[in-house]
């Protein structure tokens with residue numbers, strides 16, 4: 001790793017290949033690479049927060065190569081709509097966009113998805129570059145070809161697949177993220193280490209306990225672990241429907257807890273990453289019940305999730321029946337022939353070793369087993385398991 005320099009890796013999603021450039025304090029180099037695309041215009045899809053926080057220097061650099069058209073709205077999921085998409089498309093055409101224009105999706109997963117779909121639709125497809133500024137965008141959403149906006153009924157209902165020319169990340173952009181956001185990214189990295197890359201666990205443990213989440217070194221390390229895991233899981237599985245499903249570790253119970261908690265506490269509740277961290281605790285215990293993980297494997301989960309400051313128990317106020325209702329309806333059902341009383345989960349027989357087949361790492365699990373495990377994990381019951389103290393520090397805990 002080159003901490004302050006400029007690095008490049010190749011991302012391969014099936015036959016789709018593109019470079020991932022990253023470094024620290026490298027906005028000018030990012031603008032330089034984009035300048036080499038010989039665009040007649042940059043269509044920068046962003047949100048007002050990102051624009052105010054990081055736009056000035058970067059867009060000034062970008063404008064040296066071609067005129068910049070800014071397509072921005074107040075930040076938030078509401079921006080991911082057909083209404084905004086249409087307005088942006090019309091603005092782009094009015095501004096003189098052509099097939100030689102390049103869409104620059106600058107921001108988190110929301111501008112990323114919106115910009116991606118805009119690039120796919122404009123003149124039946126123009127070039128797209130991602131300049132991510134959140135952990136979700138830098139480590140997750142841009143490493144997928146999926147581009148979508150929401151319908152009035154639900155998330156990501158209208159979309160398509162579109163390959164970017166490149167992803168270009170200045171880790172310095174991530175330093176202005178709230179600690180909660182970074183912890184969420186670290187939770188996903190923990191998932192990647194446990195499910196895919198166990199050899200990174202010692203370093204993960206050090207990074208978590210040092211608590212220097214905002215340091216360039218930790219942010220870059222986080223990025224590299226995520227790139228490794230994604231590359232491994234998705235090289236033969238562009239659409240995340242086969243071996244890539246291992247990335248869903250912790251997500252069955254995690255999504256259910258996230259959704260129930262959001263209904264109760266709205267945005268004040270648990271983050272996606274924290275919910276996934278708790279989902280891994282549940283998955284580890286289910287794995288153990290089904291003859292997979294041994295006690296050390298389960299204890300390792302508890303140690304890492306505890307150190308992250310994510311919940312080791314079902315968050316207070318959530319009802320078991322509500323969580324189970326979401327688990328029952330989980331959308332991974334379609335990937336496995338299941339009975340009514342079963343759900344599909346990624347389980348581990350050891351860190352880095354999924355219990356399912358390599359082609360499809362999902363395992364059919366009796367819902368009664370999941371319910372039993374969650375009953376053990378209800379806040380009012382159980383003492384923490386294992387009982388030893390988990391490391392704490394000022395940064396990782398609220």
Ligand SMILES: NC(=O)c1ccc[n+]([C@@H]2O[C@H](COP(=O)([O-])OP(=O)(O)OC[C@H]3O[C@@H](n4cnc5c(N)ncnc54)[C@H](O)[C@@H]3O)[C@@H](O)[C@H]2O)c1
Nearest residue numbers: 049075108109110111133134136137141144146173176177
């Ligand atoms: N495969 C995929 O395409 C995929 C995968 C995961 C998530 N997603 C999508 O990504 C979206 C969530 O992404 P997100 O969490 O990045 O949301 P987001 O883009 O809304 O960003 C979250 C907030 O962080 C702010 N922000 C962005 N960069 C910042 C910075 N550097 N410093 C301070 N604040 C900053 C934004 O203004 C916003 O308020 C969802 O719509 C989800 O569906 C897609």
Ligand SMILES: [Zn+2]
Nearest residue numbers: 188251272276
């Ligand atoms: Zn996730």
